[in-house]
Ligand code: ACM
């Protein structure tokens with residue numbers, strides 16, 4: 001099996017290699033699409049968009065219109081005009097054509113892209129059309145990403161033919177908005193970065209020890225109390241003695257704001273997966289509702305980082321009522337099939353000392369506190385399944401037995417992902433070794449803004465293969481994708497989030513979109529030269545190795 005796979009990979013690599021020898025130097029210079037398309041070839045010649053170019057849509061559904069309008073908005077920002085959108089064309093019109101086609105080869109997200117004297121033709125399902133537009137933007141000058149009008153910008157596109165299909169269905173980026181809070185405008189900007197990189201999943205980490213960020217109508221104290229901490233630690237968590245800034249800090253996203261973000265993402269074919277942490281990382285909620293803990297509190301929303309022993313009581317029915325009520329509002333806000341329920345870093349000390357928790361262990365015939373965690377997660381899973389949702393959780397949810405339908409997000413390494421895939425559970429890979437963008441990007445940390453620690457350079461992110469070699473090809477099918485994680489303990493501003501996310505997000509986009517045999521770091525770095533100019537046009541604060 002493995003040998004066959006190897007032969008196929010080598011054969012395909014040779015074929016792709018041959019295809020690439022057809023690329024002219026002009027193509028290499030002008031085409032720098034990230035993530036790299038499956039196949040691309042060029043001919044001599046260029047097409048130029050001007051104010052008379054039409055956008056033509058082959059069937060006038062809302063979805064193609066939306067993509068046409070999206071392109072027009074980008075264009076309008078950069079050159080100060082929009083193109084006319086029509087559903088019919090006269091013979092001499094030049095146009096950007098969005099053509100609906102469906103083939104099993106392209107699926108929903110693949111697309112075909114072709115440029116000649118008459119214009120640009122993008123063919124695919126609606127999502128594929130949107131990704132075709134992303135490729136079109138990257139074939140235009142980098143200034144197309146600017147929000148400032150460039151009146152004389154020449155919108156020239158080289159004659160290329162592209163066939164492009166993503167490798168994975170879950171192409172994600174995570175953002176922790178609890179350790180630090182970021183305004184809705186930045187959340188939208190972050191979503192735009194995902195769209196630009198053909199990523200389709202925004203994992204929004206909304207609840208934590210240090211702050212609760214999602215308005216829940218039934219529990220107003222989550223907004224009034226849990227959303228704020230009294231102060232924040234200054235400097236690194238490991239310093240001794242710890243110092244604090246004595247400034248109240250926090251914020252909440254109202255349900256209207258959440259709906260606005262979800263809508264904005266859906267217009268970019270991005271699914272927002274909310275994370276509501278349980279049973280750990282819940283001190284902010286317990287501060288407002290201490291009766292949901294084993295000890296009864298009192299607690300304070302945490303002001304420093306790390307793991308807390310204070311978690312929801314698993315023996316108390318009120319805990320489940322609370323979480324079910326919270327999740328009932330959450331599922332109404334997020335159309336996502338998956339709800340992330342956390343599950344990581346939940347010390348069992350309190351459960352060991354709690355009569356109610358011990359009583360539950362006895363009554364349910366459980367062996368230990370790990371099985372109690374499994375009971376907890378399985379109960380939440382049943383509830384969410386009854387609402388038509390699936391759960392995904394960090395790999396600790398494997399301990400004590402995995403809930404029957406749960407997907408696993410493997411973060412402590414590959415092992416959790418391997419175990420879950422072998423037992424036929426879906427897996428998203430996000431190991432600290434390759435996917436934690438809170439780590440330093442250089443070993444020369446003295447010249448860098450303070451970070452949590454670790455070292456994750458661009459090349460290592462790029463080298464990541466989400467399918468572990470330990471899996472057979474059949475087991476490998478359970479790996480549905482990967483994502484980069486941005487934990488924000490040491491990122492107090494959106495500017496710092498950008499600095500840590502870029503350019504690593506660009507590398508991750510290629511990890512999840514482009515087949516392994518079709519990519520090399522040297523070629524990626526070459527394409528990044530133009531991509532940095534795009535980020536410059538956006539005004540992104542990115543890290544760049546001075547070479
Ligand atoms: C995690 O990084 N605690 C999932």
Ligand code: ZN
Nearest residue numbers: 294313354357
């Ligand atoms: Zn308890």
